[in-house]
Amino acid sequence: MAIYILTLVIVILFVVGISLIYRGMVKASRLSPEDFEKAKNDLASAHVRENQLKKELESTQKEVGETKAVLQQAQESHQELTAKSQQEIAELKAGQEQYQNHIAQLEEELAALYAKADSQAQSALGIIDGLRKEMEQLRVRVAQAQSTPEAAASAESLKTENQNLKTELEALQAKIQQLQDDLAKNKKESEIQLTEANVSIERLKAEQAALPAAGPGPEKIQDLESQLTQVRQESEAKLQQLNASLEALKAENQNLQNQMKQGAHSGKELEDIQKSKQQAETQLQESLVRIKSLELEIVQLQSQQVKISQDQAQQSELHKLKEMNTFLAQKERLLQTELKKNRVRVVGLEKICEDFKVQLDNMTVKSRAG
Structure with a gap:
């Protein structure tokens, strides 16, 4: 539109311009040479201004x-x-999901270690109690045997059996100590890993709390x-x-x-x-x-x-x-x-x-x- x-508008202006040109040509003979020259100069100036405006556009x-x-x-x-x-x-x-999964895995391993240690400790205590009862029974038997004539014949064999039982008890105690050491080592490693995981979580939380302030x-x-x-x-x-x-x-x-x-x-x-x-x-x-x-x-x-x-x-x-x-x-x-x-x-x-x-x-x- x-x-x-x-x-x-262009057509109308063109028609009007033709009309004005025609009238100007009719009346051009009435202008003095000075006026005509001045009009030509003004026309040239207008032409220059149009070119300048065109360049600006x-x-x-x-x-x-x-x-x-x-x-x-x-x-x-x-x-x-x-x-x-x-x-x-x-x-x-x-990355956060991976951290959470790793933390959950560490917690599960730590719980399993605690359960295993408790089970092994209970088993070791049961064995120790059984050995103590057997030693008491042996002492009673040794005391009874020494009070009879047959004691001299069986004393050496009882001492040997007692020595073997002591050796087994020492080996069992060493095994219990090894289990306790392993339990302490695993517990320490688990605590270190859990501490590192907590530090990572705290760092992520700190970064999360600090980042919103930087945004627009x-x-x-x-x-x-x-x-x-x-x-x-x-x-x-x-x-x-x-x-x-x-x-x-x-x-x-x-x-x-x-x-x-x-x-x-x-x-x-x-x-x-x-x-x-x-x-x-x-x-x-x-x-x-x-x-x-x-x-x-x-x-x-x-x-x-x-x-x-x-x-x-x-x-x-x-x-x-x-x-x-x-x-x-x-x-x-x-x-x-x-x-x-x-x-x-x-x-x-x-x-x-x-x-x-x-x-x-x-x-x-x-x-x-x-």
Whole structure:
């Protein structure tokens, strides 16, 4: 619809220009040589201003394309950092599960060692009690045998049997001591492993408690979103001002044509147009500086998101950030759409300038021919 309206305006302006050229040619014979020369100079100045404005429009279009490329690069970098964050969180989660499994295994082994030690101790105590009872029985038998005539015959054999029993008892006591030493060693190793596991758990908890403070808060994200909206509004305002400058130039061209027919021209309006053009350039530069500042803040936000990704307990926070990233990506797509619309507007305005340039060139040729 806008293209149709713009085409209709161009056709109307072309018809009006032809009419004015015809009237100017009719009345050209009335102008003095000085007025005619002055009008030619004004026409040349207007032509130079149109060329300058065309270059400014091309420069603006180039800067818009560069801004779009920078935003696209920032989006790709942000997606890469998000994927890396998810991978690191998965690795940390797997590491924590491994620590927990190792701790549970150590606890099971320690419980098994305690149970085995208790069982072996109970068995050893039972054997010792049995041997003590047998020794008491032997003492009773020795005492009884010594009080009878047959004691002398069996005394040597009883001493030998008693010595063998003592040897077996010493071997059993040595075995019990070895079991107790093994139990103490296993217990010490288990305590060391359990201590190391507890230290690792405490370290992970400390890292988990410290990491949320490094991440950006909702206020920072909202502030960034507000700045994006502000920059978009400022860009629209600058484009509107540029359109107004083009409209002023169009009016100036129309006035120039009228003044060529009347033989007079005022330099004050030319100065006003020049000032408007300079203001548009200044505002456009401020908008570009604002966009670069916003891109720097986006890079800083991405750097802070890398730190957040080191904690596996920040799943909910990362989900919120992913939603915010999606929202920012949508905002970016909207901004790109608006930039495309603005580019179409600039092309249309450039077309208008070209048409005026052609009209002025034709007017110059006809004036010289006259």
